[in-house]
Amino acid sequence: MDPVVSTDFTPWLSLSGGILIGLSAVMVMGLFGKIAGISGITKGLIGILPGVSGPSDRGWRIAFLAGLVSAPVTVLLATGDWPQQAVPESLLGMALAGLLVGFGTSLGSGCTSGHGVCGLARLSPRSMAAVVTFLATAILTTTFLRHVV
Amino acid sequence: MRIAMGLLSGLIFGLGLILSGMADPAKVLNFLDIFGAWDPSLAFVMGGASLTAFIGYRLVWRRSVPVIAPAFDNPTATAIDAPLLSGAAIFGIGWGLGGFCPGPAFTSLAMASPGILVFLPAMLIGIVLGGASKSLDLFQVKGA
Numbered sequence: 001m002d003p004v005v006s007t008d009f010t011p012w013l014s015l016s017g018g019i020l021i022g023l024s025a026v027m028v029m030g031l032f033g034k035i036a037g038i039s040g041i042t043k044g045l046i047g048i049l050p051g052v053s054g055p056s057d058r059g060w061r062i063a064f065l066a067g068l069v070s071a072p073v074t075v076l077l078a079t080g081d082w083p084q085q086a087v088p089e090s091l092l093g094m095a096l097a098g099l100l101v102g103f104g105t106s107l108g109s110g111c112t113s114g115h116g117v118c119g120l121a122r123l124s125p126r127s128m129a130a131v132v133t134f135l136a137t138a139i140l141t142t143t144f145l146r147h148v149v
Numbered sequence: 150m151r152i153a154m155g156l157l158s159g160l161i162f163g164l165g166l167i168l169s170g171m172a173d174p175a176k177v178l179n180f181l182d183i184f185g186a187w188d189p190s191l192a193f194v195m196g197g198a199s200l201t202a203f204i205g206y207r208l209v210w211r212r213s214v215p216v217i218a219p220a221f222d223n224p225t226a227t228a229i230d231a232p233l234l235s236g237a238a239i240f241g242i243g244w245g246l247g248g249f250c251p252g253p254a255f256t257s258l259a260m261a262s263p264g265i266l267v268f269l270p271a272m273l274i275g276i277v278l279g280g281a282s283k284s285l286d287l288f289q290v291k292g293a
Contacts, residue, residue, distance in 0.1 A: 004178075007176045007188045007190075009188055009189065010170055011190060011193045013169065013170065014170055014171075014190040014192075014193035014197070015169075016168055016197070017164075017166065017169020017194055017197070018169050018193060018201070019197045019198070019201045020161055020168060021162055021201075022165075022197060022199065022200065022201025022202040022205065024161040024162035024165060025202040026201065026202055026206060026209060027154070027157070027161070028158050029206055029215070029221070030205075030209035030216055031151075031217050032151075032215055033214070033218040034218070034222055035222075035223070035224060036162065038250075038251040038252040039251045042251060042276060043276055059151055059155065060155035061155070063151070063152045063153075063154075063156040063159065064162075065255055066156055067155065067158060067159020067160035067162065067163060068160075068163040069159075069255055069259055070259070071160055071164045071167055072163070072167060072257070072260055073259050074160065082260050083173070083260070085173045085174070086174060087257070087262040087263075088174060088264050089264060090264075091267045093246060093247065094263075094264040094267045094268045095267045095268070095271045096246065097243045097246040097248075097268060098247065098254075098268035098269065098271025098275060099275040099278075100239050100240065100242050100243025100275065101240055101244060101247065101249065101254070101268075102243075102274060102279060103239055103240075103243075103279040104235075104237065104239030104240025104275075105240045105250075105251060105279070106275065106278070107232050107236030108233050108236020108237040109224075109232070111240060111251045112244075112251075112252065113162075116195060116199070117195070117199050117202055118202060120195075120199040120202075121200075121202035121203040121205075122206065126224075126229055126233060129233065129234065129237075130234070130236075130237040133234050133237035133241065134238065134240050134241035135241065136238075137240075137245065138181050138244045138245035140241075141181075141241065141244075141245030142178055142181035142245040142246075143182065143185070145246070146182055147185060
């Protein structure tokens with residue numbers, strides 16, 4: 001496990017960022033009638049989700065992910081600096097983490113955005129169950145790796 | 150129009166992830182470390198985002214159809230079943246290990262840290278494998 005990088009408590013910045021994420025989710029619903037779930041959008045793009053193979057449906061998904069990817073570049077152009085980030089350095093750990101995140105969100109039909117933001121906003125009991133479950137295993141995993149191992 | 154609006158929505162989402170701290174794995178892992186270096190900031194991300202979407206969804210659902218799509222496409226599944234719970238549990242383990250969920254993984258690509266260059270392709274492979282296992286009903290308990 002990598003050394004713990006300390007971070008400051010940023011309630012206002014985090015709340016503002018959260019509101020932007022919520023606005024984006026509302027745009028995706030209002031414009032495209034879809035849930036702004038990143039794992040779902042990615043899955044639809046890969047083409048394994050049934051019924052989403054139409055080219056027009058694929059277009060906005062590619063554009064949305066391109067927008068996500070371009071966000072830090074926008075920050076760089078606006079401020080002259082990349083956003084602050086400390087990424088764990090164990091490549092084996094990150095490969096395993098990526099596999100688990102991809103597999104789990106695909107099997108569980110959603111991630112922090114689809115179940116978290118959008119599902120909670122829809123008051124979906126299914127999404128609430130997913131959020132409680134992934135928060136619990138995430139807290140257990142981090143706690144285990146930092147305090148037990 | 151669809152492409153421009155898709156790009157704009159994605160950009161706003163990504164800027165939200167960066168501003169909120171969600172795109173920094175250190176902040177995510179400290180949020181999850183409730184008995185250690187706990188940084189509760191990310192509760193404000195989830196709260197602000199869900200509340201905004203809760204209000205906004207109800208405003209846009211007053212329309213009969215979305216602006217540039219034929220119909221609202223809300224999920225119809227309601228069952229709290231084995232694939233949902235096992236998938237969410239597995240996702241949580243990966244999130245607690247690497248500090249990235251899917252959105253921040255895409256947003257972090259351009260910064261090209263070694264960790265994300267390994268994480269993102271692994272995540273895409275995981276999505277394909279997860280979809281395959283779902284269609285094979287590997288995680289469907291009999292009678293569930």
